[in-house]
Amino acid sequence: MNAEIITIGEEIISGHTLDTNSAYIASKLSEIGIAVRYRVSVGDRVEDIEEAILAAWNRSAVTIATGGLGPTTDDITKKAICNAFDRKLVFHDDLLKLLENRFRNLNRKLPAMAQNQALQPQGAELLDNPIGSALGILFQEDERCFISLPGVPSEMEAIIDQSVLPLLLKREGRKHIEIRRIRTTGITESELAQAIADLEPIRENMWLAYLPGHQGTDLRVVCRSENEAEAKAEVDKLSEAIVGRVGEFIYTIGDQTISEVVGSLLKNGGKTIATAESCTGGLMAKYLTDVPGSSEYYRGSVVAYSNEIKQSVLKVPPEMLEQYGAVSAQVAEAMATGVRSLIGADFGLSSTGIAGPDGGTPEKPVGLVYIGCAQASGVVSKKVNLFGTRHRVRERSATMALDILRKIMIGR
């Protein structure tokens, strides 16, 4: 089954916005064994959108378009859909009521322009948008389907996950697809490939994919088969071989984020945590509190961006800052100990380093980061050398800190 993605909007075609929607959709489709063969972007011209829809409908079994469904005047995808499928827009009174209710529950009034969302192409099936007013539009025939989604990434992602993937899996028929996600951090994609390249499956209908992300590289093992037990056994076998090679870098097998993995360990162990951050500037706290319910184990953080705060709030001795500098194992450990006792938590986790782009020296280059972890039994620290932009160094530092805490908690 071949798929095609159409992204619509001047912001994409003009280069102002990177086309992350296409990448999201292509990854999700590949997880269920559907390969994207064409990707097309057009601007806000009705005739260009119509042409793209018709070309896709004629050559691809699944077409997913995003963008141009919002209420503003440059949103003209619905008109193009009506032209392409020779339909009229019809008004759905029940849909208007549903939207009005949703806004009422939020203590807001449905904006007049959003009422356009009750106008939909005749005969289209509609896909619920759990977090916005623009619904997804679906046309399907036996051998092909066309889906149009809003361009706002969070809304598009919600509809893909909730409606589109289940729908496509059902259309695919009886074949079972076994998918396993193996999530690693602290190892680069090339190092990972070097360690496991010879394990790549050569069997048909089985794939191993590398998915590098912000917090590490995921491996995805997929097997498609008529036989569920067989698919599962094949995936088990390959996953075990991978764990044997690179187990120390794997923080989970499944969909949990590293924040969720660490959160579960804290929660199940009845432990609490506090953080003290310098170079990560709040990102460790942000990651930990990304998880709903994190208030059960997350107590708080001190972002000590200046040396004065390290001294006055975290009680790092001034002579230690003087002797070793703020970016040192000693200061990382003192910060972890300091925040643990200030806030009163079981664990104190700290970061201090040079995120760049400036501030590096030959002895302490950009990317040098120390992570400290204090608990009742004592304090440890770890030095890491990271590379990349300021943004990447910060992301990687905060992720490494969580992974170091994870390893301490599981006794590795």
Added chain:
Amino acid sequence: MNAEIITIGEEIISGHTLDTNSAYIASKLSEIGIAVRYRVSVGDRVEDIEEAILAAWNRSAVTIATGGLGPTTDDITKKAICNAFDRKLVFHDDLLKLLENRFRNLNRKLPAMAQNQALQPQGAELLDNPIGSALGILFQEDERCFISLPGVPSEMEAIIDQSVLPLLLKREGRKHIEIRRIRTTGITESELAQAIADLEPIRENMWLAYLPGHQGTDLRVVCRSENEAEAKAEVDKLSEAIVGRVGEFIYTIGDQTISEVVGSLLKNGGKTIATAESCTGGLMAKYLTDVPGSSEYYRGSVVAYSNEIKQSVLKVPPEMLEQYGAVSAQVAEAMATGVRSLIGADFGLSSTGIAGPDGGTPEKPVGLVYIGCAQASGVVSKKVNLFGTRHRVRERSATMALDILRKIMIGR
């Protein structure tokens, strides 16, 4: 003159790599007044590439393809070009010598695979690649041209800047393009559209686009004209009208992020800031420290996720927490005042609210957030009602806090 971009490669189409090449080329073309009308991505299939090239050649005056010109076996763009234009590959002895010389000057031997670079489609003009071995390929006729470039971003960019832009400028008399970005926050795309829809330009060669993002919605005003002064005047006129309608939501006209805008105000005013965060859980700190050099004005943060920390570290009175609850104007103000004096900064900025998905009540629903801002002259707070996922509520809360601080600093 309409342009089309074709990006070639499995890594793009599968979603593993973001298509940054397209964005680069589209931006550069728009700077010289050439609008991209289509963008197409295909994988490593010769017939798909050939089809894309022919479709582009038939409908677009300028086509630029990237990818698939390197020496490895999955690089099959040249074959597709030969098919599309009905040419043969011919061997260029002089080209081989040139490449061998270049490698010799770098004290390297030309890799055997790179010798393929001396094979080029018959009749093609070649565009020099100053930093790699894959040359650009050009076919031109009176009314249209086709250009194929390597996919490595640095090589593609070098050839675009050095050869392609001068070539295209020569082909077309130069038109001026004026682009202005107006960045808003705290107003939804629909509300924005409702406020300014009647200002939409009806003049040809002038556009107004809405670009919703994580931290608010950008407006982009574009005018293309033979006359630079006229383009500027038209954009000025429309921008002023927009500012007249929705000025209070505009945090900048230009490319700065809200973190950069707030950072500049602090830096220029010689002021420092500290933050106290509950529901945003470190995100305010993260946003402020996203900016290189933020240590000049950013002192630190306390993420007070639990009531105990609000009391013990930020000195929020327990009876206040008892009487009004943690999510209240009083507590937001006490947190702002508390962190300001704890850390010793000119401004204390705080957030307390319910990010969800759980924890809401009829009186205090998910999305209710209070922002506090303390300075020497006193403390204020603002109540906001946000909607969306936990992630969105947190992003919007932190952005609103920065915007509230911005307005206080500019005396609004």
